[in-house]
Structure formats: C-alpha cells, structure tokens
Amino acid sequence: MLLADLARVSADVAATSARSRKTALLAGLFRAAAPEDVPVVIPYLAGRLPQGRIGVGWSVLREPVPPAERATLTVRDADAALTALARVAGPGAQGERRRLVGALMAAATAEEQRFLVGLLTGEVRQGALDALAVEGLAAATGAPAADVRRAVMLAGSLQDVARALLAEGGAALAAFRLTVGRPVGPMLAHSATSLDEAIDKLGACAVEQKLDGIRVQVHRDGPDVRIYTRTLDEVTGRLPEVTALARGLPAARFILDGEVIALDSGGRPVPFQRVAGRFGSRVDVTGAAAALPLSAVFFDALSVDDRDLLELSCERRHAELARLVPEDARVGRCVVRDPADEAARAAARDFWSRTLRQGHEGVVLKALDAPYSAGRRGASWLKVKPVHTLDLVVLAAEWGHGRRTGKLSNLHLGARGPDGGFVMLGKTFKGLTDAMLTWQTERLRELAVDEVGDENGDENGDERGDASGYVVRVRPELVVEIAYDGIQTSSRYPAGVTLRFARVVRYREDKTAAEADTIETVLAAHTGDAG
Numbered sequence: 001m002l003l004a005d006l007a008r009v010s011a012d013v014a015a016t017s018a019r020s021r022k023t024a025l026l027a028g029l030f031r032a033a034a035p036e037d038v039p040v041v042i043p044y045l046a047g048r049l050p051q052g053r054i055g056v057g058w059s060v061l062r063e064p065v066p067p068a069e070r071a072t073l074t075v076r077d078a079d080a081a082l083t084a085l086a087r088v089a090g091p092g093a094q095g096e097r098r099r100l101v102g103a104l105m106a107a108a109t110a111e112e113q114r115f116l117v118g119l120l121t122g123e124v125r126q127g128a129l130d131a132l133a134v135e136g137l138a139a140a141t142g143a144p145a146a147d148v149r150r151a152v153m154l155a156g157s158l159q160d161v162a163r164a165l166l167a168e169g170g171a172a173l174a175a176f177r178l179t180v181g182r183p184v185g186p187m188l189a190h191s192a193t194s195l196d197e198a199i200d201k202l203g204a205c206a207v208e209q210k211l212d213g214i215r216v217q218v219h220r221d222g223p224d225v226r227i228y229t230r231t232l233d234e235v236t237g238r239l240p241e242v243t244a245l246a247r248g249l250p251a252a253r254f255i256l257d258g259e260v261i262a263l264d265s266g267g268r269p270v271p272f273q274r275v276a277g278r279f280g281s282r283v284d285v286t287g288a289a290a291a292l293p294l295s296a297v298f299f300d301a302l303s304v305d306d307r308d309l310l311e312l313s314c315e316r317r318h319a320e321l322a323r324l325v326p327e328d329a330r331v332g333r334c335v336v337r338d339p340a341d342e343a344a345r346a347a348a349r350d351f352w353s354r355t356l357r358q359g360h361e362g363v364v365l366k367a368l369d370a371p372y373s374a375g376r377r378g379a380s381w382l383k384v385k386p387v388h389t390l391d392l393v394v395l396a397a398e399w400g401h402g403r404r405t406g407k408l409s410n411l412h413l414g415a416r417g418p419d420g421g422f423v424m425l426g427k428t429f430k431g432l433t434d435a436m437l438t439w440q441t442e443r444l445r446e447l448a449v450d451e452v453g454d455e456n457g458d459e460n461g462d463e464r465g466d467a468s469g470y471v472v473r474v475r476p477e478l479v480v481e482i483a484y485d486g487i488q489t490s491s492r493y494p495a496g497v498t499l500r501f502a503r504v505v506r507y508r509e510d511k512t513a514a515e516a517d518t519i520e521t522v523l524a525a526h527t528g529d530a531g
Contacts, residue, residue: 001037003078003108004071005029006044007115010124013045017419019132026136035167039159040079042133046514047124047420050079051086053477056120058450060097065105065113073107078116121449122475130158130514137162143170151176153375156184156232178308180221180253183228185375187257187300189364189383191521195352198365198382199339206314207348208299208333209355210362210383212272213261214279214510216296220246220254230510238279240289242296251304251324258298258331268359272506299331302372314380315368335368352384361385388525389483390415390499390517391508393422396473397444400429400437408441408472413482413502415495415519422476423495423519431483431503440507447474477513481505487526495519497526 009029013022026045033041043050081104088096105113118124134152138145143165151161151173164172178184192198199205215230216239225246227236236243242260262270262278274292281288301321302309309317321330334351336344352363362385370380392413400409410429414422432440451472483505490498 001033001041001075002071003073003075003112003115005032006041006075007111010045010115011111014419022132023135023139026133027139030137030140030162030166033166035163037075038162038166040075042130042159042162044075044119044124045133046130047119047122049082049119051082053446054082054086054120055088055093055446056085056097056101058121058448060094060101061117061120063098063102065102067105067110067113068107069109071109071112073109073112077107078104122447122477123449133158133162137165141165141170143173147173153373154178154182154184156182156375178255178303178310180219180255180303180306181224181226183217183219183232183234184302185232186215186217186230187373187375187381188377188515189381190377190379192365192382192384193388193525195348195363195365195384196345198384199336199345199348202365202367202380202382203339204335204337204368205339205365206318206333206335206368207351208331208364208366209358209360210364210385211259211261211297211331212269212361213259213275213297216242216258216260217302218242218246218254218256218258218296218298220249220252222252223247231512235279238282238285239294239296240285241294245296245329249324253306254304254324255302256298256321256325257300257302258296260294260296262292262294296329297331298325298329299333300372301325302374310372310374312371313369314366314372317372337368356386387483388485389481389505390522391479391511391515392425392482393476393513393516394440394444394447394474394478394480395422395424395476396471397440398427398471404429404437406441407437408444409437411440411480411504412471413480413499414476414516415522416513416516417519422513422516424493425495425519425522426490426493426498426502428482428499428502428504430501431505436504436507443478444472444474447477448472449475479508479511479513479516481508487522489526495523497522 006029009025013025016022029041039050081100085097085100088100104116108116134148135145138148148161148165152158155161155176161176164175192201217228219226225236225243226234227239227242228234239260260275260279262275264270275294278288278292278294298321301317301324304320304324309320332355334347336348338344355363362383365382365384367380370378392415394411395414396412397408398410400407409432410427412424412427414424417423451470482499482502484499485501487497488500489496492498
C-alpha cells in the first residue's frame with residue numbers, strides 16, 4: 001500500500017465528524033491493504049509509531065526537503081526507514097538522523113511529508129482510534145463487529161486480528177481464544193464520586209479494596225509461570241515471589257488477575273513509588289526482593305483448569321478464585337446483595353472506612369452479575385477514592401524560575417477529546433518534588449517538539465515571574481495523575497472549565513495516553529459540582 005493512500009484517508013477521516021463516514025473510509029482502506037501492511041497501517045492511523053520514540057524532533061525536521069513529484073513510497077518502505085532511524089545511537093547520531101530523515105522526506109510527496117511530520121511530532125489527530133478500526137475491519141471483511149471486538153480482546157492485539165482477518169476472512173476469528181500464556185487486556189473501572197452513588201448505579205455488588213500497586217496478570221501452565229503487566233509486557237523475571245506463589249496454588253493451569261503491592265512491618269502498604277522502584281529492578285532481582293518483598297493480591301479468575309470464565313458472573317468467578325487462592329492472597333471485600341438494605345450499606349461504609357485506615361487508596365465496586373470485559377473500561381466496575389483524581393496527559397511544560405531555574409516545571413494538562421486530540425484543562429506545578437522535577441525535565445525534553453513564548457497565564461497554577469517565558473510543547477504521551485479539589489468555569493480553556501487547586505500525585509508510566517480520562521468525564525464531574 002502506498003503511504004499516499006494512507007495519508008489521504010487519514011486526512012479524510014480528520015475532516016469528518018460522522019462516525020459512519022469514518023468507518024466507511026477505514027473499511028475502504030482495509031480492503032485495499034495487504035495483510036502484511038496491517039502492523040504499520042493501524043498504528044499510523046492512530047498517530048503512533050510502531051517503533052515508539054525514535055529521537056526525532058523539530059531540530060531534525062525544521063529544514064525543508066523538496067518533495068517527490070509522484071507517490072512511490074509504500075507504508076512498509078516508511079516503516080523500514082523509521083526502524084533504521086530508531087536504531088541510530090552514539091557519536092554522530094544527530095547527523096545520521098538528519099541524513100535518514102532527509103532521504104525519507106525526499107522520497108515522499110508533499111502530502112506524505114505532512115503526514116510523516118505529523119507522525120514524528122505526535123500531531124496526527126484524526127480520531128481513528130482502535131474502536132473505529134474494529135468497526136472498519138468488520139465492514140471490510142463482513143465479520144460481525146462483536147466477534148472482531150472479542151477476538152481483539154482475547155488476542156490483546158488489534159494488528160494480529162486484522163492481519164488474520166484480511167488474510168483468511170471471518171473464519172480466522174475462531175482461532176482467537178482465551179489461552180494460558182497469551183495475556184489479554186485487563187478489565188478497567190470507571191470512577192464514581194461516592195460509595196452510595198456507586199451502589200445506586202450497580203445494585204447488588206461486591207465492594208473490594210483498591211490497592212495502590214501494579215496490576216498483574218498471572219498465567220500458569222504446569223511448572224511454567226508467566227506474569228504480565230496491564231500493558232501486556234512480560235515481567236516474570238522481576239517477580240520471583242509471585243512466581244513461587246503461583247506454583248504453590250492447587251491447579252495446574254489458570255489465569256488470575258491481581259495487584260502487586262508491598263507491606264511494611266506493620267502490615268500497611270508502602271508508597272507506590274517504592275513498589276515501582278522495586279518492580280523496575282532488572283539487575284539484582286534477588287537483592288531487590290530481599291530488600292522489599294512484593295506480594296500478589298488476586299481479585300479475579302479468568303481461566304481455571306482450561307475453563308474460560310470470562311462470561312461467568314463476578315460472583316461465580318470469585319467462587320472459583322476462592323477455591324484456588326488462600327484468603328491472605330485475595331483482596332479484601334464485602335458484599336451488598338440488596339442496595340435497599342440499609343444495614344448492608346452501613347457495612348459497606350464501614351468497610352470503606354477501614355480500607356482507608358489500612359492505607360489503601362479506595363475501593364472498587366463490582367456488579368455481582370457482570371461478566372469480565374477484558375480490555376475494556378466496563379460500566380459494571382466503579383472505583384471510589386477519597387479525593388478527586390484524573391489521569392491527564394502532559395501537553396507542554398514551562399521553564400521554571402528561582403530554585404526551579406533550568407527545570408521544566410509548570411505542566412500544561414489535557415484530557416482526551418472526542419476527536420482523538422487533547423483538550424487543555426489548566427496548568428500546575430504543585431506537588432512536584434525535586435526528584436520529580438529532575439526526572440520530568442529529562443523525560444519531557446525527550447518528547448519535545450518545539451519551544452515557544454508563553455503569553456497566557458493561569459489562575460490556578462502559573463509560575464508568575466518566569467524569567468525565560470518559554471513553553472516546551474511535547475508529544476502527548478506522558479500520563480500524570482492529578483488530584484484536584486473541584487472543577488470551575490473558566491473562559492481561558494477550550495472546554496470552558498479548569499481544575500481547582502490541581503496538584504501532581506504521580507506519573508503513570510504504566511498507562512498510555514489512550515487510557516487518560518476524557519473531557520466528557522471532566523464535564524460530567526463539573527455538572528455534579530455545579531449541582
């Protein structure tokens with residue numbers, strides 16, 4: 001497939017707001033694509049590079065290159081060139097990047113150059129997200145959209161399903177089954193503002209501790225244990241304690257969902273940053289494990305003894321979990337069978353209070369009759385925390401002043417918009433420690449796309465008197481958890497609202513920008529505040 005065809009569809013998708021038209025455009029593109037094109041076409045449509053960060057910014061792209069007169073560059077040609085770029089390192093790397101970028105741009109037409117620059121700078125914003133791609137694939141191949149969606153859920157890869165569909169047709173979907181050793185996307189929770197609101201929405205439900213750890217999915221096949229993160233990366237070698245626990249459970253084959261945490265000598269959870277540091281240790285795992293042992297706490301069973309449990313109710317899955325996992329390795333919970341029973345609600349409130357006193361970050365409520373919606377943020381799981389938080393994306397940062405001189409400090413924060421872009425909600429430098437400032441400066445400079453003067457302040461977080469006056473715009477990839485006291489109306493920002501007393505809680509490198517909160521979530525919360 002020519003890159004020009006992909007660039008043209010991308011522009012057409014960006015130009016229409018109708019979901020049906022977007023789906024039709026993607027279906028036409030997929031019909032024209034070869035199965036081997038799919039691993040490149042799908043991430044390109046979503047504005048992602050399969051190679052991840054490749055070290056190319058505006059300093060490399062600012063010199064114009066005369067475009068090719070006709071389109072000959074294929075998507076696989078472009079991918080090969082970008083793979084070569086990603087491998088460049090060492091002395092003379094910047095010069096070699098300029099040479100490779102120049103060669104790629106010289107082979108591209110003007111339209112293709114614009115698309116490539118958008119990809120490299122993170123500015124492709126046509127809203128062709130995975131859900132739309134699923135619908136486009138279904139329309140292109142005649143397969144039911146629900147079947148395609150389930151196959152993607154079980155495969156953990158839209159690209160793998162698309163390649164099989166285009167090569168073999170709808171019959172290929174039968175091969176995508178829940179399989180021990182092949183991770184699936186975890187089910188995620190929406191937010192609720194209070195325990196009682198969540199019970200009212202769900203009805204009969206379980207109230208479980210929300211642990212501030214690292215999500216893991218544990219697969220066992222006889223003596224072989226594999227452990228995956230929420231982003232489906234294998235991390236078995238980093239968690240010998242979890243491997244040992246899994247091998248000791250009374251079933252030879254299973255898939256369990258849970259969280260890895262660490263406890264102090266008093267049995268209270270240690271801060272997430274320490275858990276993340278221990279989890280990230282790859283050199284001396286044995287020493288790190290001795291210094292800070294990690295514990296797995298499970299809350300769901302997806303498969304036991306080759307039985308797929310995904311479609312079973314939450315209550316029946318928990319019965320399977322309780323049969324397999326001892327109580328001290330299961331998440332704490334209480335059950336509200338009748339939301340009209342005030343005694344049951346009082347017990348849930350008491351459980352909530354005890355959970356917070358024990359040092360956990362909140363609770364997750366799960367409808368007792370709900371199946372496990374792998375890879376989706378299901379309406380049947382609701383999380384409740386004692387403070388308002390949002391997972392937002394860093395859009396830019398300002399150079400600091402005073403003790404923060406030389407550090408990227410004031411963060412520009414955005415929520416996901418309906419078109420695949422990001423809607424700015426405000427700025428903050430509050431909550432940043434010196435260590436965080438140093439880390440984020442290095443990280444954001446890697447993501448930088450340009451640097452401009454800043455003429456606009458912000459009533460809730462602007463560092464007044466910044467001597468440099470410069471804003472570094474970055475690729476919208478870094479997710480940060482922001483606590484805030486409320487949402488207030490503001491004419492300074494495109495959605496008409498901003499966060500009140502926003503402060504940084506932590507960076508969420510375990511989350512992608514596609515998992516950040518949406519502007520709809522923010523506006524719904526604002527409606528609640530106003531009411």
